Amino acid sequence: MPRHAPDRVAAAPAASLLDLVGSxxxxxxxxxxxxxxxxxxxxxxxxxxxxxxxxxxxxxMIDAAEASGELEPGRRLLEPTSGNTGIALALVxxxxxxxxxxxxxxxxxxxxxxxxxxxxxELVESPADQGxxxxxxxxxxxxxxxxxxxxxxxxxxxxxxxxHYEGTGAELAAALDRLDVFVAGLGTGGTxxxxxxxxxxxxxxxxxxxxxxxxxDEVMGLRSLADGxxxxxxxxxxxxxxxxxTNEESVTALRLLLELEGIFGGVSSxxxxxxxxxxxxxxxxxVIACVLADGGWKYLxxxxxxxxxxxxxxxxxxxx
Amino acid sequence: MPRVRIPPTLRGxxxxxxxxxxxxxxxxxxxxxxxxxxxTLSGQLLQDGELASFVNVYVGGEDVRTREGLETPVREAxxxxxLPAMAGGA
Numbered sequence: 001m002p003r004h005a006p007d008r009v010a011a012a013p014a015a016s017l018l019d020l021v022g023s024x025x026x027x028x029x030x031x032x033x034x035x036x037x038x039x040x041x042x043x044x045x046x047x048x049x050x051x052x053x054x055x056x057x058x059x060x061m062i063d064a065a066e067a068s069g070e071l072e073p074g075r076r077l078l079e080p081t082s083g084n085t086g087i088a089l090a091l092v093x094x095x096x097x098x099x100x101x102x103x104x105x106x107x108x109x110x111x112x113x114x115x116x117x118x119x120x121x122e123l124v125e126s127p128a129d130q131g132x133x134x135x136x137x138x139x140x141x142x143x144x145x146x147x148x149x150x151x152x153x154x155x156x157x158x159x160x161x162x163x164h165y166e167g168t169g170a171e172l173a174a175a176l177d178r179l180d181v182f183v184a185g186l187g188t189g190g191t192x193x194x195x196x197x198x199x200x201x202x203x204x205x206x207x208x209x210x211x212x213x214x215x216x217d218e219v220m221g222l223r224s225l226a227d228g229x230x231x232x233x234x235x236x237x238x239x240x241x242x243x244x245x246t247n248e249e250s251v252t253a254l255r256l257l258l259e260l261e262g263i264f265g266g267v268s269s270x271x272x273x274x275x276x277x278x279x280x281x282x283x284x285x286x287v288i289a290c291v292l293a294d295g296g297w298k299y300l301x302x303x304x305x306x307x308x309x310x311x312x313x314x315x316x317x318x319x320x
Numbered sequence: 321m322p323r324v325r326i327p328p329t330l331r332g333x334x335x336x337x338x339x340x341x342x343x344x345x346x347x348x349x350x351x352x353x354x355x356x357x358x359x360t361l362s363g364q365l366l367q368d369g370e371l372a373s374f375v376n377v378y379v380g381g382e383d384v385r386t387r388e389g390l391e392t393p394v395r396e397a398x399x400x401x402x403l404p405a406m407a408g409g410a
Contacts, residue, residue: 054410082409108409132407154410187408212383215406217328227329228374228405242383244401268409278381320409 018095021048021055022167026175026289031260032277037285040276042263043172046295050087050119052266053168053293057190058088060163061152062096071150076101078149080139082132082318083112084294085154090119101149103139105131107317111298131215131318133229154188155231161194169198172289179203180286183276185268185293185320186210186242189234195291196238209241211268211275216247216315243278245271247314251304253277254296258305266294267304268320293320322350322394325401333360342400347377348390350400365402376403 014020024047029040045053065071077100079089086102093100100121104113107128116123124142126134136155143151154160168191172179182199184191196208236242247267254270257263265273269292276290296305299319304310321341326334334340334354344350355362365375370390377384378401384392394400 080407085410105409132409136407155407185408187410189408190410212408214401214403229407230373230405231407236385239386242386244378244381244383244403318409 016095017049018059018092021059023171024048024053026172027261027263029257029261029263029273032256032273034277034280038280038283039287040280041176041287041289042261042273043168043289043291044263045168045291045293046265048088050084050091050115051295051297052084052088053191053291054084054088055091056163056167057154057157057160058085058092058152060159060167061154061157062089062092062098064157064159064162065150065152066096071098074098075150076148078139078143078151079103079154080126080132080135081154082135082320083108083116083298084320086121087112087115087119089152090116090121094120101142103135103142105135105318109299109301109317111301115298129218133227136229154190155229156233158233160188160190161197161233164191164194165198166194168291169195173199173202176203176287176289178287179206179289180283181207181209181276181279181288183209183211183272183279183288184291185272186212186234187268187320188231191291191293193233193235193238207240207279208238209243209275209279210239211243211245211271213250213268213271213320214244214246216317218315241279243275245274247310247319249274250319251310251314254304257292258296263292264296265292266296266320267299268293269296271320322396322398322400324350324354325399327403329404330361330364330402333364334358344394346390346394347379347384347392347400350394351377351390374405376405377401378403 025044048055077098080103102121103124106125126138143149199206250270253274257265272290276288324340324342342350342353
């Protein structure tokens, strides 16, 4: 048997799983590119230790709170989340010795609830019909009524965009010599604000584009529009484009991503790819970089990849 | 005529409709037409003559704030979507 040298020299062993957060792979989507000269690159954030880009901000928010002295040893953490941030915080909390309570909309997929429990988080469910707004509201009320909680609060924590400035954005800037369009999903706004700012420093003309979900009627149960919520870290004036993606469009793109490129992505990855392909239509040539926030594992029970009509089921849940 | 998709929170103001037709060649004209027919919408959609901060308006699937705001053109076949600002899942 011939002996093969390894293709890549293995890195030295990491001292902690948290040292493996970030430095995610970037891959070109050659089969999805609409024409020669337009390149689409995907940053695979599902390769982080708990399987999503939220590992970056969970680590950064806890590091910052420990460094400032705000977070004392053993204090209970509280966070509103639709899953990924909670799972990432649960890993950091477990390794650093903090108990964690997550406020989660009652209608997220079972996989996310099970993972949160497995990693050791306690769950408080918020009303399904209020989507993520309901989780934010309830977590703010709990934090207000019980000051023993420490709430990192990703929607307002500057460590969130900073993690993407120093991580996601810097990694992309180092890997590329040209960038025309940057596309990421809009949740807290952390990726778009942080990585967007870093990428503008290297590529001043880059178009920073948000893909955002069109929520189902059944998760928009706000009493009035004034119950709407704009995350404090999100400055809409820093977005060049903001594209609404329907559930159906996200799922169609998810299937394409798997069929053509072999990438098993989560729901927001489908939305981001859909937005990237739409923006690619406007380019004769150029480079588009997309952030694919997580893999499809946590959405398997929804049956997106098996075909059939998933639109009805999608109306009733919070997907990202 | 352009169609306007009404979110659940505003359906009470428009007799329960999920979708309405509205006249106008810009977002401002479409909003004016709606407000003329359903005056209580005014307080929900506008703040000092601008779109209220908790309202998102989309034409052709793109937020008008990253286009030309209230002056964004609306074509006959366009769908205008009104949505409350929602915290993204995260």
